[in-house]
Amino acid sequence: MNSDKREPVGSHGDLVALRHSAAHVLAQAVKRLFPSAQVGIGPATEEGFYYDFRFDRPFSPQDLEKIEEEMRKIISAGAPIVRRPLSREQARDLFEKSGEPFKLEILHSIPSDAEITVYDQGEFTDLCRGPHLPDTAMIGAVKLLSSSGAYWKGIETNPSLQRIYGTAFHTQKELDAYLERLEEIRQRDHRKIGKEQGFFRTLDENGAGMVLWLPRGAKVRRVIEEIWKTRHDRHGYQYVYTPHIARLDLWKQSGHWDFYRDSMFSPMEIEGSEFELKPMNCPFHILIFKESVRSYRDLPVRLAELGTVYRYERSGTLHGLLRVRGFTQDDAHIFCRPEDIASEIGKVLTLVDEMLSPFGFTNRSVYLSTRPEGSVGSDENWALATGALEEALKTAGIPYEIDPGEGVFYGPKIDMKFHDVLGRTWQLSTIQVDFNLPEKFDITYRDSSGNAVRPIMIHRALLGSVERFFGILVEHFKGAFPLWLAPEQVALLTIADRHIPYATTLASELQNAGIRVFTDFRNEKIGAKIREAQMMKIPQMWIMGDREAEEQTVSVRNRDGQAGGALPWKEALTSVAEEIRSGLSLNTASGLESGRTTHSKGVSD
């Protein structure tokens, strides 16, 4: 599986024009088959194209087949695609006559100084700025993929249109490769694998968007969480636990009730006061910071928590583990002096790579999101925070792009998207600077002169959320976790009942060595046991019969089907233990000296 899928053959410019032309062919075919359909817009997208139509009913799969067939006719017949500049009036007449209200609306929104062009191909004319291929015959291979509803201009109150998605390539071979990739993505779907492998479930009985972690998924989660805690300990974070609900007043004070209410569940009443399920952990960490008097000597204070939060997400947006209503953020809040922001961010950047590289996420894109509409805080603070983020990125030598207006309401942020084995990108890490909450809660520390000074706060999550991260991992590894992460690391398979005592001894040895063991001592043929272990994607199988019991060996077989032959069991155990250790790479020393917890807040006196 290579990761260069984002670079399709042929130049991008070419492909965009080709797909845009394919969209026009789609519209032409629809108009031929369904003359009453009105056309919306039809752009090329990242992976193909779509076209929106107003039609009195949704398009069925059978419709799509017919439309696709008609498109092929148009393509094989060939027709020059001709650019034709028109005056505003001519264009208006044209689309009034052809009865295309959406085109007229677009026409009205084109700036008065812009040139108006239409493109003709055969009997079909579309308002469009181009560019296009010179002839429909040059569209190599097309395929319609799906249809769905979409709002005109994406606004919910606008009329709802029928959108048809498709893709197009220069050659059939490229199209086939793309379709294979789609199939590969289907095969990797974490919802499918999660069910097959018994990793997690969501059930009607407990409501949408709430995840039940089954034992096999939970084992993997524990490994992830243990690594996470160990690394955070080493980087000078202090682990805390906070409640799942808090008084509504707390959320009012934090500003969430004003700015985040749309994502919060309704309050619940307890003995006359209102409580709210937490959508974030930060107010609790603020309270913990505030709980004792802080000196500049204590800073930075780094509070970490795998904190489960609950957010109201609209039902239609829920998706497996990637979008849920209850999820666990790998959260931490760093309280520091304004002059330390850049260096603290730098340390977080180091930790991000240390945390994610063991999982194979080494390739990332970094975005710096700046001040959005409707945000809080002063311009100076926004400038200071944004500057500190940039400085940290530059110091770390990390290339980044600016994402204008995509910051959070309380501050700018760095977002990191990582590339998986298929070259897909996933938003994982986020680092956000916040001047607002320290203000709202009036938190301070004492500087060297004894003055109360306001610290700033950095919110950060490396994995994003444990649920989403796990879902991404399932897709990344196709359910076959590496040895160090797998729910069961070694499967012990007996040939016959008389080998059970020997296998039982080995099971204890493995368990004592901290290795996760799966035992299959059933009265089944070895082929059946191997098959099941293989389907569970257990990395290593140890098969034991008369010879092995006699010689104190095991016959090792990997899940890729390779049988490694007999090995003394002690050797096999050592080699597994070694592979686990290096996979966890807990011995990494990089950047750790910066992270000792040196003060004794709450422990002494």
Next chain:
RNA sequence: GCCGGCGUAGCACAGUGGUAGUGCAGUCGAUUCGUAAUCGACAGGUCGUCGGUUCAAUCCCGACCGCCGGCUCCA
């Protein structure tokens, strides 16, 4: 939330206006067997929920719940 599709045993799926099947999994029995499925028997479902139409509903209609594909949004 909106548009469209869907909801039959633990899982994957058939099927019908007259109260349902297949495969795998499960249970029991036999078998003790060397690198991806041993054989046999049994058991398992108020056909997502609630209401309506009908002599009769799992099937038709409605609402709700949930899932899927999009829109929108996002950890």
